[in-house]
Amino acid sequence: MGHQHDDHHHHDHGEGYDHGHTHEPRWKHDGVRVIKGDKLDPNTAQTPGMFRQAAINKARVGAQKIWAGTVSIKADAKTGVHHHGELESVIYIVSGKARMRWGENLEFVAEGEAGDFIFVPPFVPHQEINASPDSTLECVLVRSDNEAVVVNLTDIKPVENPEAVYWVDPIHKQPG
DSSP, rough: OOOOOOOTTTOOOOOSSSGGGGTTEEETTTSOOOOOOOGGGGOOOOOTOEEEEEEHHHHHHHSSSOOOEEEEEOOBBBBBEEEEEOOOOEEEEEEEEEEEEEEETTTTEEEEEETTTTEOOOOOOEEEEEEOOSSSSEEEEEEESSSOOOOOOSOOOOSOEEEOOOOOSSSSSOOO
């Protein structure tokens, strides 16, 4: 995927100035961007039960390889079952308690709380649940492409008692 620019964004990658902008400093218009939290874009793919807003994507800032935004889930609510195609997703829990269910029949479950990160691999059917009866679950979302791919799945029948799955590796042992 190559670098694409419109006609009024010429780049000089040598002397520190963009000669297409009357000697303006390099990166002035194509450098760091600050996206204010109250200026996020709700015009993004949605799933029932949650509210997503885009902060970083191709349309807003020209992002080529990532998408980032926020998601809110009301107290005691759960989302529809969905996956994100080929994209990898990272969820950072800002506040609240998340219960994630996943699998062909949502047969697995794990929970996270404020400060935790959740990784969702490509094509994994999953559902986010706000595990709190009285507070909104607020998260930051980052995906591995610049578009918000969401495939809502309506034909999955969740199992009644999902199996709890703990992250176990040489450093983190399963509780109990």
